[in-house]
Amino acid sequence: MDFDPTPEEVALRAEARAWLEANAEPYDATALETTRTYRAHTEEDDEAMLASAREWARTKAAARWAAPSWPEEYGGRALTPQLASVFGEEEATFDVIGRMFMVGTEMVGPTVIQWGTDEQRDRWLEPILNADDVWCQLFSEPGAGSDLAGLSTRAVRDGDEWVVNGQKVWTSAAHYANRGILLARTDVDVPKHKGITAIVVDMGQPGVEVRPIRQIDGAIHFNEVFLTDVRVPVANTLGPEGMGWPVALTMLGHERASIGGGGMYTFEQVVQLAQECGRVDDPVIRQRLVDLYEHFELLRFIGYRVKTALAKGEMPGGEASVMKLLVSELYERGGDLMVEILGAGGMLTHEDAPYGGRFTDLFMGQWAPRIGGGTDQVQRNVIGERVLGLPGDLRADKTLPFKDLPKS
Ligand SMILES: Cc1cc2nc3c(=O)[nH]c(=O)nc-3n(C[C@H](O)[C@H](O)[C@H](O)COP(=O)(O)OP(=O)(O)OC[C@H]3O[C@@H](n4cnc5c(N)ncnc54)[C@H](O)[C@@H]3O)c2cc1C
Known part of the structure; x- marks a missing residue:
C-alpha cells in the first residue's frame, strides 16, 4: 500500500x-x-x-x-x-x-466513451458537461432489482425504430432528466443475460410518463417511469443489439466506483453535534463515536489500497467491493448515532426537529447507499464469491430461454 x-x-x-x-x-x-x-x-x-x-x-x-x-x-x-x-x-x-449530475459525468459518459459510435459520442457527451443534458438510468423494474437481468420491459423492432413498452422504478432524477439509458428485452428466445439491449430515450417524448415518488423524509429523489408505445430511433442503440448486459455492467461498475465520493458529513460534525447536545460525556455515546471514527479511518485506509491499485494500472476488485460495503455501514452507524445524540428530538422531522431536521434526514437517508447501486446483501454475495472464493448460489436461470423462466 x-x-x-x-x-x-x-x-x-x-x-x-x-x-x-x-x-x-x-x-x-x-x-x-x-x-x-x-x-x-x-x-x-x-x-x-x-x-x-x-x-x-x-x-x-x-x-x-x-x-x-x-x-x-x-x-x-x-x-x-x-x-x-x-x-x-x-x-x-x-x-x-x-x-x-454524476449519472451523466461519472456513469453515462464513460459508458458512451466505451460503447458508443463516434456519432453518438459527438451527440451525447458535450451537453453532459454543461448540464444542458441531464441523464437518468432506466434499469430497475418492480420485478427486477437485484436480479436486474430478469427485466421485462420490451423493445420490439419496427423498421428504423424500437417500440418500447414497460415500467421502470426508482429512477433517480427522472423528474428533471431529459435523457435516459434504458435496458429493454429485445429477444425472449435466448437466456436472460443475452436478450437485453441498451437504448437511449428522450424523457420528454410521447409515451414516457414520469411519476415522482415522495420519500419518508419528504424529498423526491426518484420516480416511477411508465413507457407506452415509445418510439425510439434504432440509431439510439448503445452498443450492439443483445449486448445490453455488458453495457449495463460497464455503467454499474462506474456507479459503484463513484459511490462514496464526497461524504455527506464529517466525523468532526458528529462530535460537534454531541458537544452541542451535551452528550459528549455520556460513556455510551463516546464509545459509539469511537466506533464511527474507526469506520472513517477504515474507509480512509481502504481508499489508499484502491488508489495504489489504480496507480499501478490495476482494477481494484475486492477493495472496491469492501469499500462500497463500508460506505453503507458508515451511513448506517452515523445516522443511527445522530438520532441517538438528539434524544427525543430525534423523533421529529423537518422544521419541528432540532437543526431543521437535517440529522433526522441523514438518519432516514442511510438506506440510499445501503440499497442503491446494489444492496449490502448482494455486495456480500459478491465479496463471498469473487474475493473469498466461496461457492456461488445455485442458479437454474442462466441457460434457459427468458420466455421459459417462471415469473411472478
Ligand atoms: C437511492 C437509490 C437510488 C436509486 N437509483 C436508481 C436509478 O437511478 N436507476 C435504477 O434503475 N435503479 C435505481 N435504484 C434501484 C436499485 O438499484 C434497487 O433498489 C436495488 O438494485 C435493489 O433492488 P430492489 O429494490 O428491487 O430489491 P430486491 O432485489 O427485490 O431485494 C429485496 C431484498 O432481498 C435481498 N436480496 C435480493 N437478492 C438477494 C440475493 N441473491 N442474496 C441475498 N439477498 C438478496 C436484497 O438485499 C433486499 O434486502 C435506486 C435505489 C436507491 C435506494
Whole structure:
C-alpha cells in the first residue's frame, strides 16, 4: 500500500485547489449547518438546488474540470481515474453541489466513451458537461432489482425504430432528466443475460410518463417511469443489439466506483453535534463515536489500497467491493448515532426537529447507499464469491430461454 502521493498527484492537487479557491467558497467541515443533506422538501428547494448545481457544472466545464477523466477531445483532461479522484476530493472541501449530475459525468459518459459510435459520442457527451443534458438510468423494474437481468420491459423492432413498452422504478432524477439509458428485452428466445439491449430515450417524448415518488423524509429523489408505445430511433442503440448486459455492467461498475465520493458529513460534525447536545460525556455515546471514527479511518485506509491499485494500472476488485460495503455501514452507524445524540428530538422531522431536521434526514437517508447501486446483501454475495472464493448460489436461470423462466 502506498501512502505517499505521486509527484503528478501533488501537482494536480495544487492546481485543483488554486482553481477551487478562486471559484468557490470553502466548506466548513465542523459547522453543523453545512452537513450535506441535499434533500429538498419543496419544489422551490428542488429548483434552487438544481439551478445552483447547474451553474457550478458550467463553471467547471469551462475550465475542463467537469469530467477530468474523459478524453481531451470531449472536454476532459484525460486524467487516470486516480488523478481524476484528486479533483473530487478537493471539490468536497468546498461549499458547492458537485455531484448532482454524476449519472451523466461519472456513469453515462464513460459508458458512451466505451460503447458508443463516434456519432453518438459527438451527440451525447458535450451537453453532459454543461448540464444542458441531464441523464437518468432506466434499469430497475418492480420485478427486477437485484436480479436486474430478469427485466421485462420490451423493445420490439419496427423498421428504423424500437417500440418500447414497460415500467421502470426508482429512477433517480427522472423528474428533471431529459435523457435516459434504458435496458429493454429485445429477444425472449435466448437466456436472460443475452436478450437485453441498451437504448437511449428522450424523457420528454410521447409515451414516457414520469411519476415522482415522495420519500419518508419528504424529498423526491426518484420516480416511477411508465413507457407506452415509445418510439425510439434504432440509431439510439448503445452498443450492439443483445449486448445490453455488458453495457449495463460497464455503467454499474462506474456507479459503484463513484459511490462514496464526497461524504455527506464529517466525523468532526458528529462530535460537534454531541458537544452541542451535551452528550459528549455520556460513556455510551463516546464509545459509539469511537466506533464511527474507526469506520472513517477504515474507509480512509481502504481508499489508499484502491488508489495504489489504480496507480499501478490495476482494477481494484475486492477493495472496491469492501469499500462500497463500508460506505453503507458508515451511513448506517452515523445516522443511527445522530438520532441517538438528539434524544427525543430525534423523533421529529423537518422544521419541528432540532437543526431543521437535517440529522433526522441523514438518519432516514442511510438506506440510499445501503440499497442503491446494489444492496449490502448482494455486495456480500459478491465479496463471498469473487474475493473469498466461496461457492456461488445455485442458479437454474442462466441457460434457459427468458420466455421459459417462471415469473411472478
Ligand atoms: C437511492 C437509490 C437510488 C436509486 N437509483 C436508481 C436509478 O437511478 N436507476 C435504477 O434503475 N435503479 C435505481 N435504484 C434501484 C436499485 O438499484 C434497487 O433498489 C436495488 O438494485 C435493489 O433492488 P430492489 O429494490 O428491487 O430489491 P430486491 O432485489 O427485490 O431485494 C429485496 C431484498 O432481498 C435481498 N436480496 C435480493 N437478492 C438477494 C440475493 N441473491 N442474496 C441475498 N439477498 C438478496 C436484497 O438485499 C433486499 O434486502 C435506486 C435505489 C436507491 C435506494
